Amino acid sequence: xxxxxxxxxxxxxxxxxxxxxxxxxxxxxxxxxxxxxxxxxxxxxxxxxxxxxxxxxxxxxxxxxxxxxxxxxxxxxxxxxxxxxxxxxxxxxxxxxxxxxxxxxxxxxxxxxxxxxxxxxxxxxxxxxxxxxxxxxxxxxxxxxxxx
Numbered sequence: 001x002x003x004x005x006x007x008x009x010x011x012x013x014x015x016x017x018x019x020x021x022x023x024x025x026x027x028x029x030x031x032x033x034x035x036x037x038x039x040x041x042x043x044x045x046x047x048x049x050x051x052x053x054x055x056x057x058x059x060x061x062x063x064x065x066x067x068x069x070x071x072x073x074x075x076x077x078x079x080x081x082x083x084x085x086x087x088x089x090x091x092x093x094x095x096x097x098x099x100x101x102x103x104x105x106x107x108x109x110x111x112x113x114x115x116x117x118x119x120x121x122x123x124x125x126x127x128x129x130x131x132x133x134x135x136x137x138x139x140x141x142x143x144x145x146x147x148x
Contacts, residue, residue: 007078011086014071018089021064025096028057032103039110
């Protein structure tokens with residue numbers, strides 16, 4: 001395999017990994033949308049499932065990032081000029097990453113508000129108005145007359 005074939009193979013592999021990363025980011029955005037719906041609906045089971053799925057998607061993204069970083073170094077060394085497809089994929093990935101960060105922050109804020117609402121609701125349930133007991137007004141006897 002000559003240098004040109006090796007450089008082309010690096011480019012193809014890098015492009016393939018960037019496309020996979022784009023797909024993972026798209027699925028992460030989908031999970032964040034479902035997570036928002038679960039928060040708004042108050043569905044704790046669905047929210048827990050979304051959080052679990054979010055953890056696996058993040059782990060996959062970190063794994064892909066570990067593969068992409070060395071490929072990018074090889075790509076920089078092999079292709080001093082920029083390949084337009086790779087540059088376009090990278091800009092798309094940066095946009096998607098910014099959108100993920102924005103949606104994640106919005107979901108955290110929404111969840112925080114929802115948790116505050118639930119805390120207030122629980123506190124109001126603890127203070128429910130109690131009708132005075134019929135027995136509370138009477139004084140309890142302290143001495144018992146056993147002589148009669």
